[in-house]
Amino acid sequence: MKKSAQATINDVARLAGVSKKTVSRVINRSPLLNEETRERVEKVIAEIGYVPNPQARALALRRNFLIGLIHDNPNPHMVLNVQHGLLEVLRDTEFELIVHPVDRGSPTMLDDIRRFLERQRPYGVMLLPPISENDSLADLCSEIGTRYVRMGSAPFDEAGHMVASNDREAVRGAVGHLVEMGHRRIGLVLGPHGFRSAFERSQGYEAAMEDADIPLQRTLIAQGDYTFESGMRAAERLLDLSPRPTAVFCSNDAMAAGVLHTARQRGLDVPRDLSIVGFDDTTIASYLWPPLTTVRWPIATMARAAALKLIGDGEDEESAESLFVSTLIRRASVAQATD
Amino acid sequence: MKKSAQATINDVARLAGVSKKTVSRVINRSPLLNEETRERVEKVIAEIGYVPNPQARALALRRNFLIGLIHDNPNPHMVLNVQHGLLEVLRDTEFELIVHPVDRGSPTMLDDIRRFLERQRPYGVMLLPPISENDSLADLCSEIGTRYVRMGSAPFDEAGHMVASNDREAVRGAVGHLVEMGHRRIGLVLGPHGFRSAFERSQGYEAAMEDADIPLQRTLIAQGDYTFESGMRAAERLLDLSPRPTAVFCSNDAMAAGVLHTARQRGLDVPRDLSIVGFDDTTIASYLWPPLTTVRWPIATMARAAALKLIGDGEDEESAESLFVSTLIRRASVAQATD
């Protein structure tokens, strides 16, 4: 009777002259339904603008219509792109996105996530690297019965649970490009220990060097941790070498920016004296001077695919694309080797 | 009886030998409760690790324990900082963050948001600029009864509903710094029409020029839209001027990066030939060469304050800080004027 309140399933049932259950069947597209009654009910639904109450549904179904994004502080560019991709799919559905960052390193992380899953009962969750690489986390989701999709730099779960890039091949191609440009003393700035992406990218570097029959030199490999500052430090070590490397592959753009920064501080001209390649194609890559040659991976596309796997009915989504290709974006930070 | 299932309020009631309602009172810290019973109930709760089911609570209370972040595509740096700030406060509470981007420009935006609020019934929402400047949106929240806090570049709502920076004063100081360094032909790259922040920042520029008794020249003011590309275009116009401006204030960092880019393409040395000041202090500001002098505003701090206003019981939170100060970060993109 209250005009202000939302219409409920009871209102629909009363107005359509059927039972709640029948309305419920219409909403949930039950196959056994008289076409005539269905139309009548749908007409009423449209007329009074009825929408099912998510809270009540969640209570009855023991499952919320929320998609969780569980991550641990990777780079902002990546997190936001994932959110965009996810939301693009979710926009026209009844699902909403709930963001739940966690603290890798905290010994209670798994317990925290368990509590989150058991309390909120999200319909599904997307796991971002690096914690997506944690198998116990995936097991936890299975145990609780929450759908999940892991994002990673290589496939490490079934297609239905995975959206992966192929970082190894991507880097192999990127470093191969450096070789084609005549470089042979090519430095590598590693990502942090324990990150699968860092490992895959270093393997790509090694593969490219082997392709070109260039023996690996440990001195040309510098440790980094994906931060700008670590890129600067790595560059300081690398640029002290004699002979200097003529090119450097950096495992992400932030470190590449750091290397560029240090090179410039030392009065080196990029790319004439030093070619630089990054990874991620964040916005800074094109803002820098010179614009950075880098590897672009389709984050938003992968997130969209993940969302489809998460909310899909498990038919063709399971078999849908789960490995995505990256592309080398050639800009101005790479030049022909001169010596 | 099922060991696997979550304990419910009934289990607690049975074990403690009280009624459901009493347990409910304990949970909700009702004041009229025998201290003895309270302790007994709390003991049971701790023993069996009971946690209230959010879905059931939401249904009964007609209100979810979710904080919504409603925004329209401002820059990633800002969105993520807001999320961080919000989540920092929410982390130790029962609240979760639900992210809901909308499409400013879409004629159905208000209806979309209304549906979101009526369906999800978030406990409160945070509104980010530029849509936070939309008064009908705030009215909508009031009408529906959803708590809200608006973020903005100047206060335009009551303290309880507002976290604001003071962009005008911040820019006045930044441009004042340029004047102190001897600049008088100072260009301005505007933000997009209709953005309060763009307006406030331009007002700050004008105030600083007036402070220095420098007459405003329209040719020194170029339109931009907060993108890198618009910064490049603005710079092309500004650098064609004769005499050239010796400094430029850009209404955000992305445009400052664009100006820097164009200056470099023309062989100008920054800061020797041109000083540049940005706004936001995004990460790119420090990655650029030269590192960018820019205005930093405390986004995460403001988001934390907003979260407290949102979930607080309306006591001192209302009166808590709602205006935040920005600071000029001096880096290397500004030099003494030479002519």
Added chain:
DNA sequence: TTGTACGCGTTATCAA
């Protein structure tokens, strides 16, 4: 093909 009766886990009403 449709309806009845009840459960989901919590809070609110109102009497005790």
Added chain:
DNA sequence: TTGATAACGCGTACAA
């Protein structure tokens, strides 16, 4: 200060 009972709005056995 406490408790029985009824919402909250939807889904599901099971019967019709």
